[in-house]
Amino acid sequence: MIIYADDYMPYARQFFAGFGEVRPFAGRQLQPEQLTDADVLLVRSITKVTPDLLAQARKLRFVGTATIGTDHVDQAYLAERGIAFSSAPGCNARAVVEYILSSLFCLAERYQWSLTDQLIGIVGVGNIGQPLAEVLQLLGCKVLLCDPIRAQSEPDFPHQPLEVLLSMADVLSFHVPHTRQGLYSTHHLVNATTLQQLKPGCALLNACRGPVFDNQALLAEARNGRQRPLVLDVWEQEPAILLPLLPYLDIATAHIAGHSIEGKARGTEYLYQQLCKQLQAPVLYSLNDFCPFPPISSVQITENFGLPDVQSLFRLVYDVRRDDALFRHHIHQQGFDWLRKHYPARRECNSIAVHGTQVPDWLCQIGFRQ
Numbered sequence: 001m002i003i004y005a006d007d008y009m010p011y012a013r014q015f016f017a018g019f020g021e022v023r024p025f026a027g028r029q030l031q032p033e034q035l036t037d038a039d040v041l042l043v044r045s046i047t048k049v050t051p052d053l054l055a056q057a058r059k060l061r062f063v064g065t066a067t068i069g070t071d072h073v074d075q076a077y078l079a080e081r082g083i084a085f086s087s088a089p090g091c092n093a094r095a096v097v098e099y100i101l102s103s104l105f106c107l108a109e110r111y112q113w114s115l116t117d118q119l120i121g122i123v124g125v126g127n128i129g130q131p132l133a134e135v136l137q138l139l140g141c142k143v144l145l146c147d148p149i150r151a152q153s154e155p156d157f158p159h160q161p162l163e164v165l166l167s168m169a170d171v172l173s174f175h176v177p178h179t180r181q182g183l184y185s186t187h188h189l190v191n192a193t194t195l196q197q198l199k200p201g202c203a204l205l206n207a208c209r210g211p212v213f214d215n216q217a218l219l220a221e222a223r224n225g226r227q228r229p230l231v232l233d234v235w236e237q238e239p240a241i242l243l244p245l246l247p248y249l250d251i252a253t254a255h256i257a258g259h260s261i262e263g264k265a266r267g268t269e270y271l272y273q274q275l276c277k278q279l280q281a282p283v284l285y286s287l288n289d290f291c292p293f294p295p296i297s298s299v300q301i302t303e304n305f306g307l308p309d310v311q312s313l314f315r316l317v318y319d320v321r322r323d324d325a326l327f328r329h330h331i332h333q334q335g336f337d338w339l340r341k342h343y344p345a346r347r348e349c350n351s352i353a354v355h356g357t358q359v360p361d362w363l364c365q366i367g368f369r370q
């Protein structure tokens with residue numbers, strides 16, 4: 001069996017070599033003629049899986065993307081050809097939650113907010129939005145949720161229409177897929193019109209997909225002197241992004257919100273499990289076989305530890321200011337893809353065990369281990 005795997009998919013060889021030959025490829029450069037002998041194709045978000053790309057892949061029987069988002073894959077075409085498909089739902093959700101949390105800590109410090117005074121709106125309450133809401137509530141924040149699709153099937157879901165969030169929230173964080181059709185299309189959900197409807201100074205965070213925000217509209221607003229805190233991890237037209245926007249951003253990163261070591265490894269592991277299922281093969285490996293030990297594995301807290309100390313503990317694991325500094329330093333010379341490819345190691349909260357005589361339950365619910 002020939003398995004083509006993106007060369008930046010961690011542990012692909014370790015997980016898949018038992019099935020056959022693993023051939024790495026560069027995600028943005030993959031050509032149709034490379035895939036003539038492919039049985040399995042494993043991609044990331046940068047490879048567009050289209051009828052053109054697969055035109056010569058006559059043997060192909062499984063396509064996997066080690067990502068949550070699926071907007072780069074023509075799933076209808078795969079179904080038409082009878083090619084099995086899997087994404088990796090939830091694989092890096094925890095990493096995105098921690099990215100947003102770190103961004104909020106950073107904004108709170110910069111603008112001297114108390115996070116508990118901010119009304120935080122979450123648009124899209126799925127694998128990322130839901131745990132984000134729960135963590136924020138554990139930290140004492142007030143949260144408004146908007147997910148009309150969940151509201152349709154879950155009568156008790158506390159949905160608020162987008163218009164309510166636009167007019168009331170102090171902070172809005174978006175966690176929707178990028179869709180262009182249907183009643184709930186998310187393309188340019190934030191645009192020149194919705195920007196006008198926002199509460200003045202409302203902070204906007206986008207760590208879902210670039211085209212959910214109209215980047216030109218953000219730039220026009222900023223150039224017109226209307227200021228608001230802005231956090232962008234994802235951009236329109238990656239990797240050829242709208243760089244004039246950079247001076248107006250509080251935090252700018254290169255689509256790395258989900259790039260924790262665990263998040264990326266879980267993506268590979270998930271696809272491995274799906275291929276095992278498809279081939280009725282036993283599952284022999286798990287990510288614990290391959291993930292390195294974290295640099296800090298345990299922390300001792302005392303009975304004086306309280307909610308205000310969470311930020312210090314959290315910064316031992318991840319501080320988004322590191323990634324913002326990398327971006328501003330390297331983007332002009334090295335570019336967007338270089339930043340993604342050279343992303344430094346980052347762990348998730350549950351790589352740290354918290355010890356002490358009284359470790360509060362909520363600390364574990366936030367994500368740390370006991």
Ligand SMILES: NC(=O)c1ccc[n+]([C@@H]2O[C@H](COP(=O)([O-])OP(=O)(O)OC[C@H]3O[C@@H](n4cnc5c(N)ncnc54)[C@H](O)[C@@H]3O)[C@@H](O)[C@H]2O)c1
Binds near residue numbers: 150
């Ligand atoms: N920046 C990154 O590194 C990164 C990492 C992981 C995922 N993502 C992106 O984040 C998105 C969300 O991830 P997820 O795992 O939470 O997905 P999910 O599918 O679990 O949840 C998405 C939620 O959005 C809701 N939704 C859809 N259209 C909506 C609309 N118009 N208004 C409000 N809600 C709407 C859906 O009902 C669903 O509950 C992914 O689709 C992916 O594009 C980005």
Ligand SMILES: O=C(O)[C@H](O)[C@H](O)COP(=O)(O)O
Binds near residue numbers: 044069070340
């Ligand atoms: O949808 C996702 O899972 C993310 O956008 C993902 O983190 C992108 O990761 P990459 O394509 O760099 O693997």
